[in-house]
Amino acid sequence: MTENNISINDVILQVRQNIRNPVKKETNPLYGTKYADLNEVLETVNNAFPSDGTFTQPIKIDAGGNATLVLTIWTKNSSEDVSTIPLVEADTNKRTNKIQMMGQAITYLRRYQLKSFFGLGDADDDGQDNSNQNYRSSNNQNKLSRNNNQNSSNEPINSAMNKQILEMIDTVAKLWELSNQQIYDQLKSKFKFTRLDMITNGFAQKLLVYLNGMKKEALKARNNVRK
Structure with a gap:
């Protein structure tokens, strides 16, 4: 040939x-x-x-x-x-x-x-430890669910919820190769809040659902590439 x-x-x-x-x-x-x-x-x-x-x-x-x-x-x-x-x-x-x-x-x-x-086959450093982060996120969600049983959704955001949102922003920013501030600004623009520490636990749950959707989209895109 x-x-x-x-x-x-x-x-x-x-x-x-x-x-x-x-x-x-x-x-x-x-x-x-x-x-x-x-x-x-x-x-x-x-x-x-x-x-x-x-x-x-x-x-x-x-x-x-x-x-x-x-x-x-x-x-x-x-x-x-x-x-x-x-x-x-x-x-x-x-x-x-x-x-x-x-x-x-x-x-x-x-x-x-x-x-x-x-x-x-280089290590995926910009998206490394996703499985570990997902595992930690799952554990955090379980802990958060137990905490929410003791806190009304109308009460000001507690430290556990605040920490989980920040961790999710971190994870989503990493997956989409954006800055944490860009993800945070996107949340504020979509949900019309001023400061994270001024929202309620119930409102925080909405942010987590949205962030989780962003994470799933990023992971789905990666899976599509690997197929």
């Missing part, structure tokens, strides 16, 4: 044989951990491709208006969509509009689509 007749499968095989884990040069400001940003991942994948192959990550929109991030591999003679991730509209906040939020989400998904499909 000549290089001019290389197949898509041959390209994928060569990339997987040649590819090396990207260098983690960037630092997550929330946790001080290192991670490989999109540019580093793109360079890593590009360097592993044979001369007769390349890839693109276009966003395709179907007849129903649904947008999908697609990983397409190209040779001189053919192309194939090898991975797809549906895009969902992200909520805005006071500092970030819809276009900016979607841009951040696309950057995040492009990176994980490439890492997942090409088998890049």
Whole structure:
């Protein structure tokens, strides 16, 4: 087989044989951990491709208006969509509009689509210990439920509830690669409160439900990339 007749499968095989884990040069400001940003991942994948192959990550929109991030591999003679991730509209906040939020989400998904499909195995530092955090969050929720049995939902927020909200903001910000302040501003914009320490336990429960939904969306996006 000549290089001019290389197949898509041959390209994928060569990339997987040649590819090396990207260098983690960037630092997550929330946790001080290192991670490989999109540019580093793109360079890593590009360097592993044979001369007769390349890839693109276009966003395709179907007849129903649904947008999908697609990983397409190209040779001189053919192309194939090898991975797809549906895009969902992200909520805005006071500092970030819809276009900016979607841009951040696309950057995040492009990176994980490439890492997942090409088998890049660097430690996921910017999302590390999610399982441990989920476990701790579950334990916190159980403790919080017991505390709520002793506190009226109309009473001012207690320290346990306040701490759990802050932990959830931390987790969600990390998953979406945003700052804690951006998540906090989004909560204030959506739920129209001024200060966290001035809300009630019942109101705090609404914030937790919303934050948990944001966390599930982020984890679902990661799972879609890994499939």
